[in-house]
Amino acid sequence: MTLAGLPLAWLVGIGAGAAAVTVLLYILKLRRRPVAVAFAPLWHRVLGDRDASRLFSKLRRWLSLALQLLLVLLLCLALGDPRPSHELGSGRHLVLLIDASASMQATDEKPTRLDAAKNVARKLVRGLGGSDRALVVAMGAVPVPLSTMSDEATELLAAVDRVHAADTRADLGRALELASDALHGLPNGEVVVLSDGVLTPPEPPPDLGGAALRFAPVGKSGKNLAITAFSVRRYPLDKSRLEVMTELANLDSERAEVELSLFGDGAIIDSERLVIEPGARLSRFFPDVGGARHALEARLRYADGRADALPADDRAYALVPERRRAKVLVVTPGNTYLEAALLLDEYLDVTDLKPSQYPPRGAFDATIFDGVAPPPADASGGLVYLNPPAEGGPVKLGKTITGFGFDTWDKKSPLLRFIAPGDVQVATGHALDPSPGDKIVGASDDGPILVAGNRSGRPFVVLGFDPRQSDLVLRPAWPLFVLNAIDSFSESDTSYVSAYRTGEVWRVPVPPGAREAELTAPDGSTHAVPVEDGRAVTFGDHAGFYRLTSGSDATRVVTEFAANLSDLDESRILPHKTLTVASRQAAAPAVGSGGVRREVWLWLLAAVLLLSVVEWITYHRRVTV
Amino acid sequence: MGLLDLLRPRKAAPAPAAKSELFDDEFQRKLEMLALVSRRVFSGRQRAERRSKKKGSGVEFADHRDYVPGDDIRSVDWNVYHRFGRLLVRLYEEEEDLSIYFLLDCSASMGFAGSQKFDQARRLVASLAYVGLANLDRVTVLAMTEGTLERLPTTRGKGRIFTVFRFLSGLLPGGTTDLAESLRAFAAQHKRRGLAVLVSDFYDPAGFEHGINVLRYEGFEPYVIHLVDRREAEPELDGDVLVVDCETGDEREVTVTPGVLARLGSAYDRYLGDIERYCTQKRVPYLAADVTVPFDEIVLRALRRGGFLH
Numbered sequence: 001m002t003l004a005g006l007p008l009a010w011l012v013g014i015g016a017g018a019a020a021v022t023v024l025l026y027i028l029k030l031r032r033r034p035v036a037v038a039f040a041p042l043w044h045r046v047l048g049d050r051d052a053s054r055l056f057s058k059l060r061r062w063l064s065l066a067l068q069l070l071l072v073l074l075l076c077l078a079l080g081d082p083r084p085s086h087e088l089g090s091g092r093h094l095v096l097l098i099d100a101s102a103s104m105q106a107t108d109e110k111p112t113r114l115d116a117a118k119n120v121a122r123k124l125v126r127g128l129g130g131s132d133r134a135l136v137v138a139m140g141a142v143p144v145p146l147s148t149m150s151d152e153a154t155e156l157l158a159a160v161d162r163v164h165a166a167d168t169r170a171d172l173g174r175a176l177e178l179a180s181d182a183l184h185g186l187p188n189g190e191v192v193v194l195s196d197g198v199l200t201p202p203e204p205p206p207d208l209g210g211a212a213l214r215f216a217p218v219g220k221s222g223k224n225l226a227i228t229a230f231s232v233r234r235y236p237l238d239k240s241r242l243e244v245m246t247e248l249a250n251l252d253s254e255r256a257e258v259e260l261s262l263f264g265d266g267a268i269i270d271s272e273r274l275v276i277e278p279g280a281r282l283s284r285f286f287p288d289v290g291g292a293r294h295a296l297e298a299r300l301r302y303a304d305g306r307a308d309a310l311p312a313d314d315r316a317y318a319l320v321p322e323r324r325r326a327k328v329l330v331v332t333p334g335n336t337y338l339e340a341a342l343l344l345d346e347y348l349d350v351t352d353l354k355p356s357q358y359p360p361r362g363a364f365d366a367t368i369f370d371g372v373a374p375p376p377a378d379a380s381g382g383l384v385y386l387n388p389p390a391e392g393g394p395v396k397l398g399k400t401i402t403g404f405g406f407d408t409w410d411k412k413s414p415l416l417r418f419i420a421p422g423d424v425q426v427a428t429g430h431a432l433d434p435s436p437g438d439k440i441v442g443a444s445d446d447g448p449i450l451v452a453g454n455r456s457g458r459p460f461v462v463l464g465f466d467p468r469q470s471d472l473v474l475r476p477a478w479p480l481f482v483l484n485a486i487d488s489f490s491e492s493d494t495s496y497v498s499a500y501r502t503g504e505v506w507r508v509p510v511p512p513g514a515r516e517a518e519l520t521a522p523d524g525s526t527h528a529v530p531v532e533d534g535r536a537v538t539f540g541d542h543a544g545f546y547r548l549t550s551g552s553d554a555t556r557v558v559t560e561f562a563a564n565l566s567d568l569d570e571s572r573i574l575p576h577k578t579l580t581v582a583s584r585q586a587a588a589p590a591v592g593s594g595g596v597r598r599e600v601w602l603w604l605l606a607a608v609l610l611l612s613v614v615e616w617i618t619y620h621r622r623v624t625v
Numbered sequence: 626m627g628l629l630d631l632l633r634p635r636k637a638a639p640a641p642a643a644k645s646e647l648f649d650d651e652f653q654r655k656l657e658m659l660a661l662v663s664r665r666v667f668s669g670r671q672r673a674e675r676r677s678k679k680k681g682s683g684v685e686f687a688d689h690r691d692y693v694p695g696d697d698i699r700s701v702d703w704n705v706y707h708r709f710g711r712l713l714v715r716l717y718e719e720e721e722d723l724s725i726y727f728l729l730d731c732s733a734s735m736g737f738a739g740s741q742k743f744d745q746a747r748r749l750v751a752s753l754a755y756v757g758l759a760n761l762d763r764v765t766v767l768a769m770t771e772g773t774l775e776r777l778p779t780t781r782g783k784g785r786i787f788t789v790f791r792f793l794s795g796l797l798p799g800g801t802t803d804l805a806e807s808l809r810a811f812a813a814q815h816k817r818r819g820l821a822v823l824v825s826d827f828y829d830p831a832g833f834e835h836g837i838n839v840l841r842y843e844g845f846e847p848y849v850i851h852l853v854d855r856r857e858a859e860p861e862l863d864g865d866v867l868v869v870d871c872e873t874g875d876e877r878e879v880t881v882t883p884g885v886l887a888r889l890g891s892a893y894d895r896y897l898g899d900i901e902r903y904c905t906q907k908r909v910p911y912l913a914a915d916v917t918v919p920f921d922e923i924v925l926r927a928l929r930r931g932g933f934l935h
Contacts, residue, residue: 039828040870
């Protein structure tokens with residue numbers, strides 16, 4: 001037997017002190033309450049019988065003292081945490097990776113797979129040996145340790161209770177790396193993965209050192225329907241009308257007749273029955289959707305009312321793109337083509353200004369500088385520079401070029417959406433010299449001619465030539481380019497507004513100047529999020545509608561957005577009974593005898609408790625007094 | 626105005642102590658009732674219901690009464706027993722006046738913790754003294770404490786009852802009980818023998834027998850009135866206490882439990898039984914006077930039982 005707690009010298013000191021105090025208290029006579037009686041000899045007669053057995057009484061008092069000293073001894077021993085010598089140094093070190101991904105919300109295990117995994121984790125914790133230690137990790141998109149490497153069952157069980165499933169996939173690779181780091185230098189390491197096996201094998205596989213890999217599978221069924229995509233957009237040429245796109249998946253092995261319902265602002269606005277072949281995906285468009293002003297929600301279920309195993313991917317959310325009148329300032333000596341392009345969008349509130357009148361009063365979503373580049377006012381919004389002068393623009397001008405066009409361009413850039421600029425001919429202009437961080441959207445062989453970027457939180461677009469020196473103004477691409485630029489600044493473009501995807505870092509635009517924002521989650525909880533480069537940055541792990549409040553009191557802006565799981569891999573919930581990492585198949589974990597702790601100090605404390613009860617009863621029954 | 630008021634001396638100094646709460650108007654009315662009862666006893670010639678101790682010449686047969694344990698078997702009227710099958714003893718009238726000594730225990734235990742024993746004792750003494758005075762007996766009241774005596778000189782006649790009241794009202798309980806020493810002093814100071822009514826709780830550390838025996842050996846006729854307060858055997862105590870004797874200061878550590886209280890009650894009962902048994906064996910009239918029983922009831926019991934009046 002070896003003491004794992006306080007050292008022996010300490011225990012002797014503490015025990016001697018406690019015993020001395022106990023004996024002292026025992027020796028000190030209790031000051032009894034004096035009570036006058038009429039005739040004390042009567043009491044002497046009563047107590048005479050006891051006097052006859054005074055020796056026995058004394059023995060009982062000594063027995064009581066011995067009992068107290070025994071309690072002191074047991075408590076001191078408990079402080080010492082005695083353990084069998086053969087157990088010390090041979091304890092296991094376990095890292096319990098509890099899968100907290102979306103697929104663990106599946107209800108094929110009652111109530112959920114996560115609860116089943118947590119039950120297995122609890123058994124493992126309760127079965128830990130006296131020298132075993134464990135660490136509980138919630139394995140979501142980011143692995144989160146919820147306890148220390150501890151042998152305290154209470155702490156570990158509380159950590160297990162704190163594991164909650166998120167609407168994300170689990171990152172097995174990062175979790176194994178964390179486990180490997182936690183077990184570094186510790187003997188008898190074991191990594192226990194408690195999961196349904198719906199995991200992406202890590203590439204490259206992490207090195208677990210000498211730690212053993214264990215796998216406790218949960219889950220029974222893979223029957224699932226899923227909404228894998230859900231988005232809404234305004235029609236580009238008629239922004240008063242909406243179009244909704246959904247993508248459904250049948251992840252069952254049987255053909256499924258499903259019912260897809262569309263809700264607008266909480267009320268059902270459309271519903272239809274579809275048939276999806278086993279393992280197939282089906283896209284479905286809802287053209288010209290009416291009845292929704294703010295929020296849209298899609299719900300999927302079997303047509304016969306049955307529920308599938310994973311409810312988390314049966315609902316998807318989207319917000320209707322905001323359609324507000326964008327305020328545009330045009331600083332130009334006069335440009336008919338520009339004025340004509342701006343007339344095409346009835347939702348634009350255009351203010352024309354001579355360069356000499358700049359800056360005006362008021363705030364704008366976008367400012368177009370045509371051939372000029374004065375210092376921009378604070379509330380200028382996004383900046384569009386058309387053929388800027390050499391000084392004042394955000395981008396330096398390069399050499400003068402002639403007879404060029406768009407030889408390369410960024411096809412994914414929102415500035416060139418619906419535009420094919422390859423055949424645009426330009427007579428003369430300047431090559432641009434972008435700064436690091438700027439994005440070249442279009443370029444000729446002689447250099448960049450269309451650059452986008454950000455200066456002090458203010459976005460800008462620079463076109464390196466006068467449009468009137470090209471045939472661009474004669475093409476449909478010209479008004480589209482102008483409107484795309486304005487839309488990109490006012491965040492009301494006409495693309496499909498795909499909701500944010502859970503399990504990723506979200507970068508939500510906030511008004512210029514905002515340094516911090518407050519995010520309200522779908523469950524109503526709020527927390528502050530940082531702002532970097534004009535965007536609030538946060539990690540999203542739950543689907544639903546979010547509210548982001550930014551700016552100070554006077555300029556407070558509320559931005560709403562939606563988030564969806566939209567992860568086909570996570571929706572494939574067919575459980576795996578084995579786990580293989582780097583060609584190494586995980587074995588089943590060794591579950592100890594649940595509910596039995598082998599620490600001696602626990603039994604010592606139990607003995608103390610029992611003896612205290614005996615002492616209490618005997619005292620109050622006047623047996624030992 | 627009560628009957629006693631007529632007996633009050635007109636020129637005597639006012640006796641405020643006599644109008645104390647102890648001997649209030651209610652008490653005096655009961656006393657008048659007791660006097661009437663005693664007169665009826667006399668007129669019916671039942672005055673000799675107590676067993677007689679008188680022997681020799683000059684003693685005239687008066688009546689019979691039932692035999693009680695402790696009576697001298699020589700006084701049994703065997704003729705009556707032969708004829709009727711009843712054990713009766715012969716009673717004789719005394720020709721001389723009787724000296725009645727009231728010996729009142731004034732130790733601290735008599736007034737313990739607001740006990741009513743002392744008040745009950747004084748009322749009993751006053752009542753019986755009045756009966757004696759009404760019978761023209763010579764009445765002497767003595768207060769005993771710590772082996773000493775405080776004495777009301779011998780008096781006779783109803784009119785002296787207020788003197789008795791004043792004397793009793795001025796007494797306070799205190800000191801220790803030493804019946805033997807006090808009664809030895811009493812016997813030495815009083816050569817005229819007579820009825821000695823000993824009123825006490827008999828909480829004498831030296832033993833209750835000694836005091837009674839002194840009276841017996843010195844030729845007095847002891848009459849024991851034992852003041853009993855049952856609450857002393859049933860104290861409301863629990864836990865660890867230090868019991869202290871109210872007279873001697875003797876201490877004893879006790880852990881009071883229901884079992885201890887039960888044994889205390891038994892010991893108390895045994896103590897009472899011992900005193901009564903001893904008195905019976907020694908043919909000493911014994912009367913237990915519980916403080917919860919009205920004094921007049923106790924006096925009537927004494928009168929009816931006999932032994933007090935000749």
